[in-house]
Amino acid sequence: MSLKSVIRYILVLLLLVVLAVAMFVGMDFGKEYHRRKVSDYYIARGVKDTGAINLVTAIYLNYRAYDTLGEATVLFVAVLGVMYLLSYEKTRDENS
Amino acid sequence: MIEGLRESRVSDKIALTLFLIGLYGLIAKKNLIKKVMGLNILTSGIVLFFISLGYEKGLTAPIMEKGITDVVDPLPQALMLTTIVIGVCITALALSLIVRIYRRYSSLDVKILTGEGDE
Amino acid sequence: MRRQETKIVRNVARKLFPVLVLFAFYLIIYGHISPGGGFQGGVVLGSSLILLYLSEGPERVEKKFKNSQLAILEAIGVLTFVGIGFLGIILGKHFLGNFLPIGRVGMVPSAGLVLLLNLFIGTKVGAGISLIFYALMKFDRRAQGE
Helix, strand or coil: CCCCHHHHHHHHHHHHHHHHHHHHHCCCCCCCCCCCCHHHHHHHHHHHCCCCCCCCCCCHHHHHHHHHHHHHHHHHHHHHHHHHHHCCCHHHCCCC | HHHCCCCCCCCHHHHHHHHHHHHHHHHCCHHHHHHHHHHHHHHHHHHHHHHHHHHHCCCCCCCCCCCCCEEEHHHHHHHHHHHHHHHHHHHHHHHHHHHHHHHHHHHEEHHHCCCCCCC | CCCCCCCCHHHHHHHHHHHHHHHHHHHHHHCCCCCCEEEEEHHHHHHHHHHHHHHHHHHHHHHHHHHHHHHHHHHHHHHHHHHHHHHHHHHCCCCCCCCCCCCCCCCCCCCCCCCHHHHHHHHHHHHHHHHHHEEEEEEEHHHCCC
């Protein structure tokens, strides 16, 4: 291995060590258990508002249904992209 | 940092380790497919971290049947559902791009593809 | 590339396929009562088609579950989702607002709009995953046949 690649590996490992230290120092690992106020509202009023016992389904199909629509669109575009990228036509690919 | 190492939970430590492993794979590996695998590991680490944010000992799953009051936080789980699906989409598109790149340039090595050549 | 698997694998896959489809529909329809939902059931649906494809071979499966039919199913899934959203606006509430009755909590036909949306999301995800697999397999077959 040449000197340049050794220096690059050392730099990458240094970056990872700095990130690990930053993550463990900077995070707020408090002793008590946080819960957002929104989650308290969802747990208290979810079944009454929507009628669904599964709270996760009640969230992503009732309170936040627009995000689910965006995700369905992303899946649609991804399928379109894969079908376009993998449409192999012989005449076009040989003359690149 | 020692307090952070001592007070954090096991799931947080595992999630951050997965994140760092995935990041290393994404940056340092020369093969394109290994980079995509690193991206997947990174996504798994992030999903695990967010889902474990809502957990504490003694709480159960958020299915509110009769008589259940103490449940886990359901909001990060709903967000991570979307994240997982988008991770699948990113992997599918990245792998299709890699197939096209290989057909055109006959190489999967990043150094050869970006023109730096052999050292 | 091997076209068809052995008779044992083919028979087991044929017996497993209806069970997988039933399980996928159970996950989708009971999405608001027990863990599961549209996305989970859709992925199991796509996996059942992939299992059939890998064991039977491309010719028979692509004749039965055509590419164009799957594409139509996927488009129906997304468009109906948006259509139900606009129906919410027409009937007075916001986009994707709940206009069906809530019903008795804990039964299947309850929770208003959630069941309908789960169904369409499930078909969309199942068709999408199968379409990605079809595109990969067709590319592989054409690239090998040159």
